[in-house]
Amino acid sequence: MIDRTSVVRLALRKLPQQERSVQRLEAILDSAMALVLEKDVSTVTMSEIAQRAGIPIGSLYQFFPQKAAVLKALHDRLSMQIEDRVTQIFAGVNSLEEASDRGADALFELHTLFREQPIFMSIWHAIQSDKDLNHLSNDYHEHLMGIFLKDLAHLIPAEDLGKVRVTLKLFIITSGDVIRFATSQGPEAARLYLDRWHQIVRKSLFVY
Numbered sequence: 001m002i003d004r005t006s007v008v009r010l011a012l013r014k015l016p017q018q019e020r021s022v023q024r025l026e027a028i029l030d031s032a033m034a035l036v037l038e039k040d041v042s043t044v045t046m047s048e049i050a051q052r053a054g055i056p057i058g059s060l061y062q063f064f065p066q067k068a069a070v071l072k073a074l075h076d077r078l079s080m081q082i083e084d085r086v087t088q089i090f091a092g093v094n095s096l097e098e099a100s101d102r103g104a105d106a107l108f109e110l111h112t113l114f115r116e117q118p119i120f121m122s123i124w125h126a127i128q129s130d131k132d133l134n135h136l137s138n139d140y141h142e143h144l145m146g147i148f149l150k151d152l153a154h155l156i157p158a159e160d161l162g163k164v165r166v167t168l169k170l171f172i173i174t175s176g177d178v179i180r181f182a183t184s185q186g187p188e189a190a191r192l193y194l195d196r197w198h199q200i201v202r203k204s205l206f207v208y
Contacts, residue, residue, distance in 0.1 A: 009065060009066060009068055009069065009132055010068055010069050010072045010132055010133070011065070011069060012063060012064065012069065012073060013061075013062060013063055013064065013065060013069075014062060014063060016063075024053075024055060024059065024063075025063055027053045027054070027055070028049060028050075028053045028055070028060060028063060028064070028070070029070070029073055029074060029077060030053075031049050031052035031053040032044070032049045032052075032070050032071075032074060033074060033119055034052060035048055035049060035052060036074070036119065036122045036123065036126070037118060037119055037122060041071070041122060041123075041125070041126040042126075042129070044067065045067070046060055046061070046064075046066065046067055046070075049067075049070065068130055068132060068133060071123065071126050071127065071130070071133060072127075072133060072136065074119075074123050075123050075127055075133070075136050078117075078119065078120055078123055079140055081113070081117075082110070082113070083143075083144070083147075085106075085109060085110065085113065086106060086110070086144060086147070087147055089102050089103060089106050089148070089151075090102060090103070090148050090151035090152050091151050092151075093151065093152065093155065095155065096152075096155050096156075096206040097206075099152060099155070099205070099206060100201065100202050100203075100205045100206055101202060103171070103201055103202075103205050104198045104199075104201040104202040104205070105198070107175060107178070107179065107194055107197060107198055107201065108194060108198070110175075110179050111179050111182055111183060111190065111194055114179055114180065114183040115183055115190075121180060121183060121184075124137075124180065137176075141169060141172050141173060141176075142169075144172060145165065145168055145169055145172060148168060149161070149164070149165065149168070152164070160208060163208040164206065164208055167205070167206070167207075167208055168205075171201060171204075171205055175197070175201070178193060178194070178197045179194075181193065182194050
């Protein structure tokens with residue numbers, strides 16, 4: 001849980017209402033993303049972001065109090081991409097065996113996403129290095145778990161939901177680590193690790 005000071009530090013200062021403001025916010029995030037990909041995120045400055053976006057520095061601060069808030073906004077934007085891909089993983093499943101197959105197969109799709117868009121790795125490393133951003137990963141894991149359990153609840157006895165929740169959380173965390181590790185490897189090595197984890201997920205995801 002983060003304190004009020006941290007919330008203020010990370011919050012978007014204003015929500016854009018007009019199309020021009022929406023476009024300006026998108027330009028800021030696009031510029032920040034480009035800079036994060038070009039250089040170490042720790043060296044990116046607010047002035048550079050404003051310059052790349054073609055706006056006065058004051059306009060940048062109208063949206064974001066500091067760089068950490070920009071990084072949070074990038075994290076939120078990228079998380080929505082992942083969520084778009086994972087919300088259908090367990091939708092309409094008829095058995096836990098089918099759910100295990102779908103969960104395991106999703107590993108390859110998510111790895112492809114990370115491989116094709118290096119910004120995911122860059123932002124992940126960035127949030128690990130900031131104490132106020134650390135909670136983002138855990139909060140998102142909880143969010144995904146809620147989505148998954150909504151689709152799986154009809155297959156799981158009420159008395160077992162607690163066990164499934166713990167197991168699912170562990171697999172979400174570990175799968176993220178495996179995907180990031182595989183992404184840092186060459187294609188052949190990545191496939192070996194993903195194939196092995198795929199086997200483990202299929203056999204163990206709903207063993208409780």
